[in-house]
Amino acid sequence: MNEKSYKSTCCYCGVGCGILIKEKSNGQILVEGDKDHPVNRGMLCSKGMNLHYTVMDKSDRLLYPQMRFNRNMPLEQVSWDAALDRTAAIFKTFIAKYGPESVGFYVSGQCLTEEYYLWNKLMKGFIGANNIDTNSRLCMSSAVVGYKLSLGEDAVPVCYDDIELSDVILVEGANPAWCHPIIWRRVEAHKVANPHVKIIVVDPRKTQTVASGDLHLDINPGTDVALNYAIARVLIETGKIDAEFIENHTEGIEAFKEKVFEKTVSEYAKICGVELQKIKTAAKWIGQSKGFLSMWTMGLNQSVIGVNKNLSLINLSLITGKIGKPGNGPFSLTGQPNAMGGREVGGLANMLASHRDYANPVHRNEMQAFWGGGAISEKPGLTATEMFQALADGKMKAIWIVCTNPLVSMPDANMIERALKNAKLVVVQDVSSKSDTTKFADIVLPAAAWTEKDGTMTNAERRISYLNKVVDAPGNALPDTEIICRFTEKMGWGDKFSYNKTEDIYKEYIKTTENTNIDVSGLDFEKLQNFGTVQWPFTKKMSTDESSIGTERLFTDHSFYTASKKARIHSVPFQNQSEQISGDFPLILITGRIRDQWHTMTKTGKVNKLNQHINQPYVEMNPLDAKERGISDGQVVMVTGTRGEAKVKVILTNDLKKGNCFMPMHWGKILNQNFGRANNLTNSLVDPRSKEPDFKYAVVEISKYEKP
Numbered sequence: 001m002n003e004k005s006y007k008s009t010c011c012y013c014g015v016g017c018g019i020l021i022k023e024k025s026n027g028q029i030l031v032e033g034d035k036d037h038p039v040n041r042g043m044l045c046s047k048g049m050n051l052h053y054t055v056m057d058k059s060d061r062l063l064y065p066q067m068r069f070n071r072n073m074p075l076e077q078v079s080w081d082a083a084l085d086r087t088a089a090i091f092k093t094f095i096a097k098y099g100p101e102s103v104g105f106y107v108s109g110q111c112l113t114e115e116y117y118l119w120n121k122l123m124k125g126f127i128g129a130n131n132i133d134t135n136s137r138l139c140m141s142s143a144v145v146g147y148k149l150s151l152g153e154d155a156v157p158v159c160y161d162d163i164e165l166s167d168v169i170l171v172e173g174a175n176p177a178w179c180h181p182i183i184w185r186r187v188e189a190h191k192v193a194n195p196h197v198k199i200i201v202v203d204p205r206k207t208q209t210v211a212s213g214d215l216h217l218d219i220n221p222g223t224d225v226a227l228n229y230a231i232a233r234v235l236i237e238t239g240k241i242d243a244e245f246i247e248n249h250t251e252g253i254e255a256f257k258e259k260v261f262e263k264t265v266s267e268y269a270k271i272c273g274v275e276l277q278k279i280k281t282a283a284k285w286i287g288q289s290k291g292f293l294s295m296w297t298m299g300l301n302q303s304v305i306g307v308n309k310n311l312s313l314i315n316l317s318l319i320t321g322k323i324g325k326p327g328n329g330p331f332s333l334t335g336q337p338n339a340m341g342g343r344e345v346g347g348l349a350n351m352l353a354s355h356r357d358y359a360n361p362v363h364r365n366e367m368q369a370f371w372g373g374g375a376i377s378e379k380p381g382l383t384a385t386e387m388f389q390a391l392a393d394g395k396m397k398a399i400w401i402v403c404t405n406p407l408v409s410m411p412d413a414n415m416i417e418r419a420l421k422n423a424k425l426v427v428v429q430d431v432s433s434k435s436d437t438t439k440f441a442d443i444v445l446p447a448a449a450w451t452e453k454d455g456t457m458t459n460a461e462r463r464i465s466y467l468n469k470v471v472d473a474p475g476n477a478l479p480d481t482e483i484i485c486r487f488t489e490k491m492g493w494g495d496k497f498s499y500n501k502t503e504d505i506y507k508e509y510i511k512t513t514e515n516t517n518i519d520v521s522g523l524d525f526e527k528l529q530n531f532g533t534v535q536w537p538f539t540k541k542m543s544t545d546e547s548s549i550g551t552e553r554l555f556t557d558h559s560f561y562t563a564s565k566k567a568r569i570h571s572v573p574f575q576n577q578s579e580q581i582s583g584d585f586p587l588i589l590i591t592g593r594i595r596d597q598w599h600t601m602t603k604t605g606k607v608n609k610l611n612q613h614i615n616q617p618y619v620e621m622n623p624l625d626a627k628e629r630g631i632s633d634g635q636v637v638m639v640t641g642t643r644g645e646a647k648v649k650v651i652l653t654n655d656l657k658k659g660n661c662f663m664p665m666h667w668g669k670i671l672n673q674n675f676g677r678a679n680n681l682t683n684s685l686v687d688p689r690s691k692e693p694d695f696k697y698a699v700v701e702i703s704k705y706e707k708p
């Protein structure tokens with residue numbers, strides 16, 4: 001049977017595995033790992049292996065634009081013109097009456113780079129506010145700030161090939177065995193081939209990642225900075241720091257030493273709840289290593305002190321000089337497939353294209369001149385949680401939500417529900433009708449999904465890839481770029497958003513990168529389509545070398561992106577700032593993900609094979625806590641907090657310490673009538689610098705469920 005084969009990239013996590021999509025002549029789609037891809041070398045995890053089901057199954061797809069004229073009426077099918085005319089008319093009215101800050105876009109780390117670029121251009125260059133933020137705010141904004149403060153730029157210095165060149169891997173606040181499985185398979189294979197390699201895992205829970213590690217530092221939630229200080233102190237005291245590197249390539253060591261020596265290692269160990277000897281062992285392994293790689297995700301980022309946690313971990317690479325060398329460096333793993341691409345084009349409320357800063361007048365003028373729109377606002381844009389709070393308070397009137405389901409994924413979900421009810425206009429642009437957020441939409445716009453449009457994405461190691469269009473979108477669904485361009489015509493800016501194909505948008509974007517630290521001005525679409533993937537920077541000069549595949553790792557000359565060219569060692573407080581447990585709410589709730597589900601399950605939830613892993617929400621609890629409350633394994637319990645409650649099955653386990661409990665974040669109302677939405681319980685506290693929420697620390701109580 002004839003078949004066509006297309007290259008693409010997995011649309012789930014930030015690992016960015018290469019995929020071959022095979023289309024048979026009977027229309028059937030097959031998906032397999034791309035053996036030539038440098039990231040996954042043919043491997044796929046359970047989610048990636050089942051991608052073809054999500055492509056083939058169109059039963060949940062939004063097929064045509066819908067609109068309702070008031071909240072008491074059902075949504076009705078309308079034409080694209082009718083939907084976009086109305087959206088534009090309301091946007092114009094609000095902008096004229098209340099100013100450009102009265103409207104906002106809330107987009108997604110699953111948007112392609114070209115889409116992200118256009119949303120950003122539209123809001124900042126033409127509407128005149130900075131109110132565009134993304135669900136990537138919920139997963140990696142603390143790492144962005146951490147990198148900027150320490151290395152001078154939001155620039156991941158390492159690559160996946162550093163895994164096989166390292167001999168100590170410290171995983172802190174991450175469960176890659178479940179959440180970045182292909183990375184973890186590479187780590188495990190490296191360990192099998194090289195038994196001397198040491199894997200240290202820092203996590204309050206005994207996760208699957210811990211199971212394949214050598215040393216588990218079972219930290220108390222929120223105490224990562226204290227732990228990293230303890231390790232740093234041992235490294236300093238045992239002379240395992242790199243004095244020459246510190247002297248020539250860093251700033252801040254004296255203040256750091258003073259800060260770290262405020263407590264003894266034993267005192268830090270007590271704060272963290274980790275055995276002193278384990279901390280000493282970790283420090284010894286790091287100090288002796290030739291290749292020290294640290295990896296982290298949400299356990300550090302999703303915290304009210306997320307930036308401090310990032311800085312304290314990056315410090316370990318700086319004081320040991322283990323950065324800018326093969327097998328060494330701090331590596332933040334991104335959650336979403338294109339969180340990195342969104343950062344590149346400035347798809348966050350505080351950024352402009354190519355990592356420019358909206359607060360910098362030179363950067364604003366550059367982008368205004370480039371886009372040819374109005375003045376770019378110097379007022380800070382609203383970040384994810386701020387945007388929904390502004391809707392709840394009536395300060396913002398309209399929100400356009402793209403490819404994300406905030407009613408399930410945002411903290412304090414009941415507040416999000418109030419915000420959506422209070423909004424004067426909610427536009428939801430999505431692929432699936434299974435998003436809980438759609439229930440609150442006044443206008444629903446059907447979007448093309450993965451494989452139904454082309455464009456680029458960037459994975460966690462700065463690797464840009466091209467995604468082919470394979471099939472047509474069903475019904476009247478359109479690619480996001482076309483929806484944006486049609487909308488801008490209605491707004492009167494069509495001439496500034498006139499593109500014939502995705503490549504035109506890409507070409508416009510890469511011009512903005514010229515002479516910046518993320519310069520990809522030498523990377524033409526053709527090279528990506530024909531050659532494969534390239535890591536940024538990829539300058540015009542590099543493009544003259546046909547064999548160049550970009551920049552594997554950064555800072556190999558130990559010249560950082562700060563003004564002084566030196567990396568900054570930061571001294572930050574080690575104390576946590578989360579809400580406090582009390583008599584009424586004595587347990588700390590940690591939220592997270594499970595192996596076979598993705599975000600709010602609008603894609604993975606419809607694949608039977610994936611649902612077989614874990615098919616309902618639950619709370620994990622220590623047996624000692626359960627005994628005190630007369631709760632037994634498997635019972636239905638109520639988890640209550642100050643903001644809401646969730647009814648779920650309890651699993652008793654010694655995989656977490658007494659006083660802690662865990663719930664997965666995937667389930668909302670649509671997929672679970674029993675209502676185990678974890679984000680009913682989480683809070684809106686955010687890190688003051690990154691504005692990333694404190695998802696890993698909410699105070700709750702658990703009790704037996706009594707039928708009303």
Ligand code: SF4
Nearest residue numbers: 010012013017045048
């Ligand atoms: Fe997709 Fe991530 Fe799995 Fe790779 S590891 S197949 S990118 S979900």
